[in-house]
Amino acid sequence: MRMSVFIWLGALLLSVDNAHAQLKAFPEAAGFAAYVSGGRGGDVHIVTNLNDSGVGSLQWAVSQPGPRIVVFEVSGLITGDLHIPHGDLTIAGQTAPGAGITLVGHLYTTYNSDTGNIIIRHLRIRPPNPDSNWPANQHDAIQMSTANNIMLDHIDASHGxxxxxxxxxxxxxxxxxxxxxxxxxxxxxxxxxxxxxxINHRPCLDSGNCQPGDRTGGYISILNNVFTHSRNRTPALSVGPAEVINNITYNGREGFVHHNVSEGNFNIMGNQYIAGPSISLSPFWFDPENASTPIPTAYWLQDNWVEVPGEYMGTVQNPWNDVAFGNAYTFACCGINANQFNQTGVFDFSGEPGYAPSVMRDPATLADRLLPRIGAFPHDIVARQSIEELQQRSGSWRNYRPVDLMAGLTPGTPPLDSDDDGMPDDWENSRGLNPQNGNDHTTIMPSGYTAIEEYINGLATQLTDDLIFMTGFDPN
Known part of the structure; x- marks a missing residue:
């Protein structure tokens, strides 16, 4: 009898662990990093100042050992680069009271390390001009070249x-x-x-000599984003499986492009490509740099809207079968041919590990749905200017760098958190937790998430719900 009880308890614990492992990063997570766990189950570190280093800084918090969830009791500008030395990390920018967090610097992981399992939400990254430490050819706002299992949600990034x-x-x-x-x-x-x-690439493809253990690239989802004033690479994906769904690209030359030796399957669906004043638009440019043929790629295109007044206005499915589009644009070169677009339906990535599908929306509603809710909340002066120029079909390529990045933002006061576990007393009381117990942030809630995750996830969802209330447009 005792052995049966032990077996039953063991099976129960295993089922709980498995359910915990199958949780999404947060309920709205999708794509190839949907099930990244970040700092789940680890310590909570509170950012208490806006310094670029030292105890209580964001750099200090992300540098702590082990799984960790970083929350904020301050908001405003952090001037300096942010190096993430190791993974198992969640940065919950949505907890910064009032003004959110802007990093006036670069966010990066160590090159040639497999830093991974990272969730970053509601953070603005706006680095300064290139210099001797960050020359122009290495000057990225976010640089995670060799990282894996990365979820970036509601990020505002610029000035790369x-x-x-x-x-x-x-x-x-x-x-x-x-x-x-x-x-x-x-x-x-x-x-x-x-x-x-x-950009995403698998460098060993360049030599044509990829070996087991080489970094794979691919398994990348670009979902519900807005790109403005980028010449191209919005995005540049050379390795599949990959998907580009429900994004808006404004005032760029190319939306989807490879820009490297390519291989794999690509879904490109429900996007808007909108011409701007800085250059002529070419929405898709399939330009593999493979030295040999046939090119090992295949594509499914569906419901992509192209807006070039006086030249082409309409929805593109298979570009090879769209006579008007083919007359207006050259869209493929270097070995890409019509046979690679002759798929009978969307590529099904549901069997890929860690993947969850997104909901594809009508591209005609993208602007109404995306513009109020993209990026880090609240929108700062850079985000507001970008959105306004997209809406007005104005603006240009330029080094737009406002003097005051805090214009229009007001820092707030954090809620009372007596035990410094990252969860406000009122919230803990309403959930039957103890606001005097600094260890109950790891309590598993009925949702399956830990208590601190349920708090930060709910806070992010509430930010979106507030926007629905203010704008009257339900993005769901």
């Missing part, structure tokens, strides 16, 4: 002089969702004209 976000070195299992990439540096007088968006 190379890419805005760099996943070039074989990084894999990545989602960028609900984010806003704007105003990459464009200053031809200083040679900073590499104003581009997102």
């Amino acid at each position: 002089a190379d890419e805005t976000i760099d996943f070039w070195g074989g990084a894999a299992h990545i989602t960028i969702q609900n984010s806003h990439l704007s105003f990459p540096i464009y200053d031809t007088s200083n040679g900073w004209d590499h104003n581009k968006g997102v």
